[in-house]
Amino acid sequence: MRLQYIFIFILACFSFGVFAQDMEQYTSPWEGKITNSNTFSLAIEIDGILSGNPMVTIANDSVILKKQFEKAENKSIRFNVGENLSFEGSFSKENNQINGFIKSGILLYHVKLNKIKADSFRGVWNILMVDELKSQRFYLSVENGSGNEFQAYPFFGDNRFTGTWCRNFQKKNDTIYFSDGKTGLNFKGKLLNEKIKLSIYLDEYIITEIVLYKSVTDWFIGDFKTNKNQKTYQILRLDTMEKLIATDSLPNTHSVLVLKQGKTIYENYFGGYTNSIPHDTRSVSKSVSSAMVGIAKDKGLFANVNQSVFDFLPREYQVYRDTLKSNIDIKSLLTMSSGLDAIDFGVEGVSKGSEGNYQNSPDWTKTIMSAPMLYKPNTVANYGSANPHLLGIAIDSIVSEPLAMFMDTNLFSKLGISNYIIQTDNVGNPYFGGGMYLTPRDMGKFGQLYLQQGRWEGEQIVSEDWVEDSFKNYRNLENTIDKNGYGYLWWHKDYLVNDRIVKSIEARGTGGQYIFVIPALEVVVVITSGNYRNGKFQQPEFIVENFILPSVLN
Structure with a gap:
């Protein structure tokens, strides 16, 4: 009987430790490492679609999910993998390609699945927009913890991914849950002594696990060097602009592209961005x-x-x-x-x-x-x-x-x-x-x-x-x-260059995303940036007026 009481006492102490964590003690910056830089570059394969027994497989270095679905009528292909994950597409005329969209979160990812054998089609889905993470560091900011209340915001060391929009913060016993409304990724964190075991899911299917410890140093995110192997076109010389970008005097400039009469005369990427990253x-x-x-x-x-x-x-x-x-x-x-x-x-x-x-x-x-x-x-x-x-x-x-x-x-x-x-x-x-x-x-x-x-x-x-x-x-x-x-x-904008008014018609986006169409010069300029919070969202206009247009006119 005494052993039974001891067992009950131990169980009660264990239960108190498990179920009584106050999120205040976990309110902190946390960090860990993603084991594989290609973890979020997912292979998607559809087999048996022509034979009538279609199966979809999604995998990284291991199979994440494999699920059979019903064949749709005509050339349409539709299936739901989970509550927030689906696909809709169709065959090409030659039946050698499937063209469609993966719906995850609020995003429609366009994918092309190419025929690799008689009844098998394969493509790539980069859920974080980049094909390979330049940094495998992963950070989690747990904020406003009190009792079972909290918010948690994940950050990837590779800031070329534009970030998550997290919501639905919940705590059940010793586990926290939240989701990213943008990509559809789900997060589950097991609260342990001095660490958090974080699992990341695609709907209900696990993608990876990361062990997080409290950060002891400042986070280091981004600041990647330009890829030396990235093919660039530099018929147009913009040396001064490049030096200012390199010294952060034109901060967060990600790409500059100039077309003249339909031909690329300048193309360059900065901060780790490439021509393949949407x-x-x-x-x-x-x-x-x-x-x-x-x-x-x-x-x-x-x-x-x-x-x-x-x-x-x-x-x-x-x-x-x-x-x-x-x-x-x-x-x-x-x-x-x-x-x-x-x-x-x-x-x-x-x-x-x-x-x-x-x-x-x-x-x-x-x-x-x-x-x-x-x-x-x-x-x-x-x-x-x-x-x-x-x-x-x-x-x-x-x-x-x-x-x-x-x-x-x-x-x-x-x-x-x-x-x-x-x-x-x-x-x-x-x-x-x-x-x-x-x-x-x-x-x-x-x-x-x-x-x-x-x-x-x-x-x-x-x-x-x-x-x-x-x-x-x-x-x-x-x-x-x-x-x-x-x-x-x-948008309309006039630029003054060497006493000449140059008229530009522009597509604009906050943070410094621009397409300049300049009919009089037969020029198109593209600039992408990351100036969302520093007030420099119109910096591309400065670059065009002071560097690109003078070079084109000369």
Whole structure:
């Protein structure tokens, strides 16, 4: 009997130790090491699709998951691996390739699976955007711990991955849970004495485990040297610019690409970036959204840009139609002049309107359409991502296939663009307000398409009329520092170079993502950057005006 009491006492002490951890004692910076730099570069293989017994396998250095799924009709391929992980695609005409999207978190990763044998297709999915981590260090910041309450934010030593958006923080007994809303990765941390055993999952399937210890030194993230083997083109000499980038006088410049008459005359990458890494273009992809509206119009899917947005909105939003809002048409959305209280925050440092609210609401479209009107449509322009979001809702309502596939079929595949990622909205459709990931070379292709009046390799992808209308200056953006002129989701800017005014039409994204289209010089410039918090988001304009344009004109 005495032994039984001793056992109960020991068990009680053990249970108290396991279940009574206060998250305050774990509130600290933690760090560990990812064992393999290719851990998040995943091979995806589909077998048996033609024979009728399809199986999907996802693996890194070991098999992560293997699952059978039902064959879809026609050439379509669809399967769900878990609650937040799915695939949708189709066969090429020759049946030698599967082209589609992996949906994980809020991202649609475009992948191509090539035929490797009779009934087997294989491709690569880089869930962190890079094919190999330059640093295997992993960090976890556990914050605001008290009892069972906490927040936890993971950081990778390779900052070319743009970071996580973590949420759903929970603690059960001796284990913490949280998830990344962006990539869809799930995290599970076992709380141990002086360490945390962290497991990272793809849905419910484990990818890797990392043992974390409390950090004793400052974290070291990024600061990678330029890859000497990275192929660069330097017909154009920009030595001074490169020295300033190297000395951090032009901080966080990731890439510079210059095309003249369709030919690359300068291309360089900095800080470990390469030509194969899709960059977070932020609002640059608003201009891509404009192209998709134009393509839909060219195909006769809607009549003209003067149509009311209510012609496209689902029934549940028709309740917001009134005399003034019924005048919100496609053109007003393209020119940021819907009149809705939808002012953006961050790109030019302006104040928040409903822009700060709709992305935190369960129904983005409802929040936008219920916002008050500030102006009559097509009279005053205020930059805001709510406007192109409504364009995405409109175009999705008139295409016969998933919107992402419509975008790929009618734009990206025709430009030879396959290594890209689309951010989705709150219901999983492509978000026309921004957030697409493209390589700088592919950004250059898109700029060149518009410089060539919508033609690419002999094919008219976007009509010449649409490009011309897109590049017009309709009105100035009242809530921007420079009061820039604005077209169909394209910015206007004039540069003074050697007493000459050079006009540029630009796709812009916060942090310093730019595509400059300069028709008079037949030049396209692409610059990507990482200046999200230091106020230098317009640094590419300085680079173009002081280094690139003077070199081109000379």
